[in-house]
Amino acid sequence: MMNGEDIDNKEIIDNTMEYKPLGTMDAINSESIDDTVIRGNVGKSVSGAAHEKPKRKIITRSGILRVLGVLAAFMAFIAIALSPVFVLKHVNVHGNTYLSDEEIIRISGVNLGENLFQLATDEIMQAMGKDIRIDQAIVRRNFPNSLDIQVVERIPLAIIKCDYGYLEVGRGGIVLDAHRNLSQIPVPIVSGVEVSDLFVGDTAENQQLSQVLDFLDKLNRDTATSIAEINISDPNNVMVYMNHSVQLKMGALDSLQNKLEITESVNREVKQAKHPIDYVDARFDGSYSIKLKE
Known part of the structure; x- marks a missing residue:
């Protein structure tokens, strides 16, 4: 027969056993838990990124039309540039007193019948500058079929x-x-x-x-x-x-x-x-x- 004091102790023991805290050997380190959670999330994130499919670029109809427009404009420019309309027919010489027009044209190296777009005006000016009789030369295209040469002679x-x-x-x-x-x-x-x-x-x-x-x-x-x-x-x-x-x-x-x-x-x-x-x-x-x- 238990007295009241024994009953109270029994309840305390039962309660203690029911809510007994984890022992040292059974305890799980909170740092290990946190570390596990973090590693798990990171691994999942990296794995997901590795298997994520790249987004495909969508070429719209307007983009295709723009590309075709640029190509068409380029082809049109080539066709116009090579047209007989832009064949050199006249060379106009200005500023010469002692050198004849024919001599200036000979020095320039320009020939009638060449395509005006294919004439490199910078190279023509450099070639003319090598002649000791010419102090300065300026060459410009004069569309559709002429070339202007302005010279300053050494007098x-x-x-x-x-x-x-x-x-x-x-x-x-x-x-x-x-x-x-x-x-x-x-x-x-x-x-x-x-x-x-x-x-x-x-x-x-x-x-x-x-x-x-x-x-x-x-x-x-x-x-x-x-x-x-x-x-x-x-x-x-x-x-x-x-x-x-x-x-x-x-x-x-x-x-x-x-x-x-x-x-x-x-x-x-x-x-x-x-x-x-x-x-x-x-x-x-x-x-x-x-x-x-x-």
């Missing part, structure tokens, strides 16, 4: 005699061209000086010639082209011969730079003179005298 200032003919020389004494015979170029001949072993692109290094070239370079164009010859055989008695058979006595070669205005003034008087002029004496700086023919 020849004088012609001098050499061992095999005649040379055109420009600023700085650069040889711009060579001729076997005296050519009809509207620049004066400088006599009294002769060079040898010079060719196109070389520089004539002669002090007296350099003084004459500097003088001619500073004259206005009208006066420079009115001079037929400058004789410097005697550096102290330079003679200038005008196109109208007028002799201009210039004095010392070193004084030429001081007589630019006198030379231009004499040129105007020679053109306006009503009576033939025999010679003009400009040996003294600042003044000159005119001797008329009898």
Whole structure:
């Protein structure tokens, strides 16, 4: 027979057994549980990503039409570019004074009948720039069948005699061209000086010639082209011969730079003179005298 105290203890024991906490050996580490859950989720996520099928790109009807439109436009451009309408028929040359149109075209390497779209204008300009006589060249297509060439020439200032003919020389004494015979170029001949072993692109290094070239370079164009010859055989008695058979006595070669205005003034008087002029004496700086023919 149990007393009340025993009954109470029994209930406590039963309750304790029913709600007995897990022992140390039976316990599951909470960290292991968390780790298992995390690894399980990650594994599932990676596995799912590996087996997920890539999305297919859908080509729409409008996309196909755009591609076909681009191809059609490209084919149309090719057909137009190769059309006989764009065959080169005319080459227009501008800015040349000393070089002929035919010579400019020859230097460019362009041939009539070529397709205008197939002409590389940059390459044409580079080819023309290699010619010492051309300072600058600009080439443009002029649709439908023309090509425009604009040039800036290196201006020849004088012609001098050499061992095999005649040379055109420009600023700085650069040889711009060579001729076997005296050519009809509207620049004066400088006599009294002769060079040898010079060719196109070389520089004539002669002090007296350099003084004459500097003088001619500073004259206005009208006066420079009115001079037929400058004789410097005697550096102290330079003679200038005008196109109208007028002799201009210039004095010392070193004084030429001081007589630019006198030379231009004499040129105007020679053109306006009503009576033939025999010679003009400009040996003294600042003044000159005119001797008329009898």
